[in-house]
Amino acid sequence: MHKLIETNGLTYYYRKGxxxxxxxxxxxxxxxxxxxxxxxxxxxGSGKSTLARHFNALLKPGQGSILIKGLSTANKDSIPEIRKIIGMVFQNPDNQLVSSIVEEDIAFGPENLGLPQAEIIDRVDWALETLNLEDLRREPPHNLSEGQKQQVAIAGVLAMKPECIVLDEPTAHLDPRGRREVLESAIRLNREEGITIVLLTHFMSEVVHCDRMLVMEGGAVKMDGSPEKVFRQSAEIKSAGLDFPVASQVAEGLRREGFKIKPDIVRTEELIDCLCQLKS
Ligand SMILES: Nc1ncnc2c1ncn2[C@@H]1O[C@H](COP(=O)(O)OP(=O)(O)OP(=O)(O)O)[C@@H](O)[C@H]1O
Ligand SMILES: [Mg+2]
Known part of the structure; x- marks a missing residue:
């Protein structure tokens, strides 16, 4: 498969020296x-945000390298191109919303790219539609809920048409519904728009919907694989201080009680299917 981002021996120190x-x-x-x-x-503190900030050259490697589609972030001339490829969404949407009206906010990025007006309008319409925000287009962002603000921040990044969107704990401040909606948006952008998604999160309920997961510990990548494969390694999961997904915990409890539950269940829907088969 084609590598969009690749790091080699990437090492970073804060307050070096x-x-x-x-x-x-x-x-x-x-x-x-x-x-x-x-x-x-x-x-x-395991290094997730520090790693993510290297993806669009907000931080430069102390040692080692990072390439975005073959472009090194250490080369200043490549940075504008790198920032077109990789869009970033952070935890707090208030820090990313800059205008007084939602649609102006979403237009901000494309305007900075110097695109023609007609193209900007098309992209704003497309981003609003893709994130189901049409009804909010003329609202001031400060009237919106935290979840809606985060969707607007994602729409603003989407309107730049990046190949990859990196979301650094985008749901950390949201209630369960806001969290679900942001996760659904990320999944939709990936599945329907073909955008590569990197989701930094503490929620195993989000991790299980991703194709692959990395577990970081002490600034290093300790585990790498599909959620099914990674959660099989229970000792390592515990030592990394992580939880197991709810479906895995319930499946394990049922197995202990003698139910025949297949291995590697991480998503609730799979557990339900498995229980339905036992019933029939
Ligand atoms: N601006 C900074 N100055 C100095 N040290 C920092 C800074 N930002 C992060 N660190 C340190 O670097 C290490 C990695 O932090 P980082 O923020 O990348 O972790 P994280 O996995 O994103 O954590 P969290 O889950 O809390 O967001 C931690 O030891 C942290 O204290
Ligand atoms: Mg972080």
């Missing part, structure tokens, strides 16, 4: 493949 130096990334070798939906999880 001072007594407070922190090695936040330690020889990270990882890749993001075009078209996939990848989650990155791991305890607080």
């Amino acid at each position: 001072t007594k407070d130096e922190v090695k936040a990334l330690d020889s990270v070798n990882m890749a993001v493949y075009k078209g996939e939906m990848l989650s990155i999880t791991g305890q607080n």
Whole structure:
């Protein structure tokens, strides 16, 4: 598969050379493949955000390298191109909303790309429609719920037509409904629009909907694989300080009670299917 992002020995220090130096990334070798939906999880301080900030050159490698479609973030001339390829969405939408009306906010990115007016209008309409935000287009962002604001922030990034959208804990401040809607948007952008998604999250309920997951610990990638494969390694999951998905926990409990539940269940829908088969 085609690699969109590739790191080699990527190492990063905050406050390098001072007594407070922190090695936040330690020889990270990882890749993001075009078209996939990848989650990155791991305890607080494990290095997820530091890694993600390298994806669009917000941070430059201390040692090692990172290539975005073959372009090095260490080369200043490549940065505008890299930022067209990779869009970023952060935890707090308030920091990303800049205009007083939703549609102007979404137009902000395409305007900065210097696109013709007709193209900007098309992209704003498309982004509003894709994220089901048409009814909110003339609202001031400060009137919206946190979940709606996060959808507007995603629409703003989408309107730049990036190949990949990196979301750094986009649901951390949202209620269950807001979380579900943002996750559904990310899945839709991946499945229907073909956009590569990288989702940083602490929620296993989000991780299980991704094609692949990375687990970070102490600035390094400790596990890499499909959720089914990764959650099979229970000792490592516990040592990384992670939870198991609810469906895996329930399946395990049922197995202990003698129910014949197939291995590697991570999603609730699969567990329901499995129980329905036992019943019939
Ligand atoms: N601006 C900064 N200055 C100094 N140290 C930092 C800075 N940002 C992060 N760190 C340190 O770098 C390490 C990795 O932090 P990072 O924010 O990448 O982790 P994270 O996995 O995103 O955590 P969280 O789940 O809390 O968002 C931690 O030890 C953190 O304290
Ligand atoms: Mg973080």
